[in-house]
Amino acid sequence: MGSLRSLRWAAGSYFRLFERDASSSLRLTRNSDLKRINGFCTKPQESPKAPPYTYSHRVPLHKPTHWERKILIWSGRFKKEDEIPETVSFEMLDAAKNKIRVKISYVMIALTVAGCILMVIEGKKAVRRNESLTSLNLEKKARLREEAAMKAKTE
Structure with a gap:
């Protein structure tokens, strides 16, 4: 019983020591410009440059094909093909396709x-x-037998 208790104490102290080392290395990476990775130091990262393009948070638009235009009309989203804008969102197109899928399943x-x-x-x-x-x-088999018998007579 005593050896089990000493084994548990040794394991606990080992894990506490490991936690302390891990937290100190994390503190180093947070507080300094140098990052410590497996004992090696790397140069500090340069600040990221602004990308040459600007990303807007708009919904990406899609130019609908002829078939997708028909789906938008059949789903009831638009009355005529003239009312459909040049570009539509993917969400609108997916909603129209889902509505058509439901209608087709009801018909089936x-x-x-x-x-x-x-x-x-x-x-x-x-x-x-x-x-x-x-x-x-039984009628079909009788008919086939009669035809086979007629054929045998003619030969």
Whole structure:
């Protein structure tokens, strides 16, 4: 038990010593012009020069293609193609595309439901005529056998 306690004390003192060294090197980098990296000194960095261009915080604009113009009209963002400005923001274009995606998915859902209802109606009609897949397959096989027999007679 005593050796475990001494081991924990040694580990704690080692980490405290390491923290002290790390914090002193951090203080050096903050307070002086020289940066200390792995024991080497480097020259102080020159102040960054202003870039030759000026960056404005405006939203980047995009010139819409013919297809994107149609999307902007279909989404209801603009009434006519004449109303669409020369450049539009990417956010406006993304919003219009998302709106079209939602509309298309609604149409596909409606077509799927309509198709299911149509198949149920056709199935009920087939039941009334006493048609089933089994009877249709048996009739088709009988027809094929008759055709094969006719072909065998002619040869």
